[in-house]
Amino acid sequence: MKTHPRSRAVRTPGGLSLRLEPRALIVVVLLLAAACAAGVALIGTGDAKIPAADVLRTLAGNGTAYQDFIVNELRLPRVLVGLLVGASLGLGGALFQSVSRNPLGSPDLLGLSQASTAGALVVIVLLSGSAAQVTLGALAGGLVTGFALYALAWKQGVHGYRLVLVGIGVNAVMTAVNGYLLTKADLVDATRAVVWMTGSLSGRDWEQVRPLLGLCAVLFPLVLANARGLRMMEMGDDISHALGVRVQRVRLLLMASAVLLTAAATAAAGPVSFVALTAPQLARRLTRSPGPNLVPSLCMGAALLVAADWASQRAFGADQLPVGVVTGVLGGAYLLWLLVTERRAGRI
Amino acid sequence: MTATTAGATNNPRSTVNRLSAENVTLAYDQRVIAEQLSVEIPDNSFTVIVGPNACGKSTLLRALSRMLKPSQGRVLLDGQAIQSMPAKKVARTLGLLPQSSVAPDGITVADLVGRGRYPHQGLLRQWSAQDERVVRESMRQTGVAELAERYVDELSGGQRQRVWIAMALAQQTPLLLLDEPTTYLDIQHQIDVLDLCAELHEEQGRTLVAVLHDLNHAARYATHLIALRGGTVIAEGAPNDIVTAELVEEVFGLRCQVIEDPETGTPLVVPAARRTRAERVTAAS
Amino acid sequence: MLVDSPPEQRAETAPAPPTRRAARALGLLLSVLLLVFVALASIAIGAKALSPDQVWHGLFHDTGTYGDVVVDERLSRTVLGLLVGAALGLSGAVLQALTRNPLADPGLLGINAGASAAVVTAITYAGVTSLTGYVWFAFLGASAVGALVWFLGGSRGATPVRLALAGTAISAALYGYLQAVMIMDGAALAKMRFWTVGSLASAGSSTITQVLPFLAVGTVLALALARPLNAVEMGDDTARALGADLNRTRALAMLAAVLLCGAATAACGPIVFVGLMVPHVVRSFTGPDLRWILPYATVLAPVLLLGADVLGRVVARPAELQVGIVTAVIGGPVFIFLVRRRRTAQL
Numbered sequence: 018m019k020t021h022p023r024s025r026a027v028r029t030p031g032g033l034s035l036r037l038e039p040r041a042l043i044v045v046v047l048l049l050a051a052a053c054a055a056g057v058a059l060i061g062t063g064d065a066k067i068p069a070a071d072v073l074r075t076l077a078g079n080g081t082a083y084q085d086f087i088v089n090e091l092r093l094p095r096v097l098v099g100l101l102v103g104a105s106l107g108l109g110g111a112l113f114q115s116v117s118r119n120p121l122g123s124p125d126l127l128g129l130s131q132a133s134t135a136g137a138l139v140v141i142v143l144l145s146g147s148a149a150q151v152t153l154g155a156l157a158g159g160l161v162t163g164f165a166l167y168a169l170a171w172k173q174g175v176h177g178y179r180l181v182l183v184g185i186g187v188n189a190v191m192t193a194v195n196g197y198l199l200t201k202a203d204l205v206d207a208t209r210a211v212v213w214m215t216g217s218l219s220g221r222d223w224e225q226v227r228p229l230l231g232l233c234a235v236l237f238p239l240v241l242a243n244a245r246g247l248r249m250m251e252m253g254d255d256i257s258h259a260l261g262v263r264v265q266r267v268r269l270l271l272m273a274s275a276v277l278l279t280a281a282a283t284a285a286a287g288p289v290s291f292v293a294l295t296a297p298q299l300a301r302r303l304t305r306s307p308g309p310n311l312v313p314s315l316c317m318g319a320a321l322l323v324a325a326d327w328a329s330q331r332a333f334g335a336d337q338l339p340v341g342v343v344t345g346v347l348g349g350a351y352l353l354w355l356l357v358t359e360r361r362a363g364r365i
Numbered sequence: 366m367t368a369t370t371a372g373a374t375n376n377p378r379s380t381v382n383r384l385s386a387e388n389v390t391l392a393y394d395q396r397v398i399a400e401q402l403s404v405e406i407p408d409n410s411f412t413v414i415v416g417p418n419a420c421g422k423s424t425l426l427r428a429l430s431r432m433l434k435p436s437q438g439r440v441l442l443d444g445q446a447i448q449s450m451p452a453k454k455v456a457r458t459l460g461l462l463p464q465s466s467v468a469p470d471g472i473t474v475a476d477l478v479g480r481g482r483y484p485h486q487g488l489l490r491q492w493s494a495q496d497e498r499v500v501r502e503s504m505r506q507t508g509v510a511e512l513a514e515r516y517v518d519e520l521s522g523g524q525r526q527r528v529w530i531a532m533a534l535a536q537q538t539p540l541l542l543l544d545e546p547t548t549y550l551d552i553q554h555q556i557d558v559l560d561l562c563a564e565l566h567e568e569q570g571r572t573l574v575a576v577l578h579d580l581n582h583a584a585r586y587a588t589h590l591i592a593l594r595g596g597t598v599i600a601e602g603a604p605n606d607i608v609t610a611e612l613v614e615e616v617f618g619l620r621c622q623v624i625e626d627p628e629t630g631t632p633l634v635v636p637a638a639r640r641t642r643a644e645r646v647t648a649a650s
Numbered sequence: 651m652l653v654d655s656p657p658e659q660r661a662e663t664a665p666a667p668p669t670r671r672a673a674r675a676l677g678l679l680l681s682v683l684l685l686v687f688v689a690l691a692s693i694a695i696g697a698k699a700l701s702p703d704q705v706w707h708g709l710f711h712d713t714g715t716y717g718d719v720v721v722d723e724r725l726s727r728t729v730l731g732l733l734v735g736a737a738l739g740l741s742g743a744v745l746q747a748l749t750r751n752p753l754a755d756p757g758l759l760g761i762n763a764g765a766s767a768a769v770v771t772a773i774t775y776a777g778v779t780s781l782t783g784y785v786w787f788a789f790l791g792a793s794a795v796g797a798l799v800w801f802l803g804g805s806r807g808a809t810p811v812r813l814a815l816a817g818t819a820i821s822a823a824l825y826g827y828l829q830a831v832m833i834m835d836g837a838a839l840a841k842m843r844f845w846t847v848g849s850l851a852s853a854g855s856s857t858i859t860q861v862l863p864f865l866a867v868g869t870v871l872a873l874a875l876a877r878p879l880n881a882v883e884m885g886d887d888t889a890r891a892l893g894a895d896l897n898r899t900r901a902l903a904m905l906a907a908v909l910l911c912g913a914a915t916a917a918c919g920p921i922v923f924v925g926l927m928v929p930h931v932v933r934s935f936t937g938p939d940l941r942w943i944l945p946y947a948t949v950l951a952p953v954l955l956l957g958a959d960v961l962g963r964v965v966a967r968p969a970e971l972q973v974g975i976v977t978a979v980i981g982g983p984v985f986i987f988l989v990r991r992r993r994t995a996q997l
Contacts, residue, residue, distance in 0.1 A: 024476075024492070026491070026492035026493075026497070028492075028493065028494065032490065032493070033489045033490060034489075034490055034491050034492050034493045034494075034496075035489075035491050035492070036491040036492040118467070121816070121818075121819050125822060126818045126819055126822055169986055169990070172990060179989060179990070182985075182989040183986050183989055183990070185758065185818050185985075186982045186983075186985040186986040186989065187982065187986070188818060189757065189758065189922050189923065189978055189981070189982055189985070190978055190979060190981075190982030190983075192825070192978070193847065193922070193974060193975045193977075193978030193979060193982075194975070194978075194979070196847035196972075196974070196975060197847060197971065197972065197975040199847075200847060200972065208833075211829055211832050211833055212833060214829055215826070215829050215830065215833060242488060245483065245486070245488075245491075248480070249480060249483050251467070251469040252466055252467055252468065252469060252477075252480065253463065253465065253466045253467050255432055255461065255463035255465075255466065256461075256463060256466045256532075258431075258432055258452075258461075259430060259432075259456065259459075259460060259461035259462075259463070259533075259536075260456050260480070260481065260483040260484055260536065261452040261453035261454075261455060261456025261457070261483060261484040262452065262483070263452050290822060290823075290826050291822075291823075291826075294819070305471070306471075307469040307470060307471045307472040307476065308469065308472075338830075338833075338834075339833070341826070341829075342826070342829075342830040342833070345823065345826030345827065345829075345830065348822075348823055348826070349823045349826075349827075
């Protein structure tokens, strides 16, 4: 208690030990509860309202046929996509911010979201493709650009500052490309494109849930297993190298995971802005723990996105305003808050 | 005067010392810093590397700690090429305190020192009772135990440097490399840090390698001195044996007198007065 | 310090500088000729190619033939390109000097986005339709974002990374807002998706007369600030020691940048990277003296902008690529190249 009030160690006689931070644990549990509650509320919201108790009963398999159809076929996939997308964005954002050592260095500012958008717009505008093809286009755009970003920022190892600046350049080019694609479209395609570009969860079904779930099931454990190396890397490459972290390998692995997560999330729901930027920062402020806070960020992302979707449905009516608009407004508020607090503390 | 020259230590293989560099060529990009450089770090020594700016002393330290891969030659740790050894194994044998390190925002002293335990930990062995003990002991040795719960951002420069040293100590390595550990500290804290290093060397028998700017500090604390210039070893040996006015002039291009340090009996370098130096230059030309 | 000594003195002490000065003056003259050439190309080249004869006829003996009408249209487009290009180049150079940051650019710092968001708001919600009406909104948006980025970036402790990130973050937020407006208002989408990419195509002589006063004031102000900005570039303490009035210089320089950038954005939408690239290129052959950088940037930035505009007309004929897209597609790689070339220590 004297030396480590923030963390507790759980030890077994066999020599195993786990390090737990009680406060972070409580935050994670609360966030998970909030995400689930928002999910249940979201399932209950819409043209056909369903009370929370009925939603839970239906989810357990005891609902009426009508409720079963609405809940399990129509709305549950949407909520699951929301949870997975939010979690992926939160985790991807935490990884990027930690690697670039900059709270503003999130994938949506480094061109990844814009690149996925470009991929999607090519399919919508030039190929008039189906929804599934749009998803593939977005995935391809994000992945190609993510690896190009890494390659361009590479010069005897990737440095945080170079990654950020190259990302900003990529972002500007991709924004212009998207603007161009939008001018090429007829008005119907343009409207579809703009809705996609804002990020929306409406009309998501089980087809989108399964691949996303599979990807998360592989990547989340992989990333978390390398989290300790990432903690060390926040002290600088030299120190972490001296401590025995294989810096470039860990970084490549984590960046690749972050790119995959972000691209997949964007492909599934469009470039929902600011979740990747804000979730890690909010999580960090709740846990008050240094380090990347990967698990809390992940939970925060999920809770944030589903809650924002629910708020948008409640405030503007079913499917009037895509969730991206709400997260955009939240992002603006977050920036102002950052302006006031971080500047006073003398750091950004 | 038993000054060993660079040529004499160029023998190909040493099985005696744990850490050595063997004919290494060090370069950043295409810029070559040192060629065919061989250095032995005597076991249980407090070795100090000195030399003028840009002589390659930090580069040599980076190579010894496997931060920089030599373009030719190799660095040997316990008889093995350091680059081919598992990263964590090296990290349990050899610690490095780089010149600049960033403390993560909002980290406490105890947490930061605890991070030095990384090479001893694993996914299922995250924080053992021994980790706890070593961290407490490292903080006690460096005199930062009472700061344990303070934030690193709030500390003074001298305190912060002690915390970083504590972190390197917690790594529990028999070899410890320090890159200019006294930079940006005032004279009292410089001596503090150097005293601490001497203590670690004398009382715990660790092998220390440090890059220092101040020749007088180097001469007072080192048991083994390596003088570098332009990427080559000009001289190495005990300070009492090698620090002479001629050597200082050869390495630093500075005329001086070397007198006996009244406190310790080690060599003390006193630069010649401006006028004397000017006269000698005119006399020479 | 040597830079600030009067030219006469320098001529006495060292023989080399006068030739260098002559070379710079000659270079400036050549740049002006290049500009004239590009401007003529901008009139001659397009969906309908014109011969030099036709261009000459249209410019000086306008008799209302089809060729003359085309020349008329392209002339106002070219003049607008000249003005906007000069404004962007100049504001970029001023911002780079002011922030002591080689990566500062009105587009990258979000100032363009601020002007865009304000203009779009004016069009959609305030029912403003004329350029004279929304040019004020452009200024408002540009200055608000300029100030915000400055504070978010850490004001005097600002580093290139912080400023660029703050600018990008604000741009992202504002573009999000623009999208929301477009989704909710189909008519706005129809109009604005063309405006937000940055184009010279909508130019008319009324546009030019409306933004001209603002650009003129901004240009004069910026050029007059060359000397004090030279001092500011050397760091706060040195500048103060040299007797420069830091706060006044900063405020005036910011005003000049906002005037130039706001008016340019109001006239043809946000165009990125012109303000970044041109001062960089110029600096590589004039050295760090702003008294040369600023005039050079004023002349060469429109060369780039008009060149990009002509290129946009040629590559996608008979349709055209908006100039903002061409500059971004050229500028992005240049930016990345600059970032890669720099060493860590210099940032």
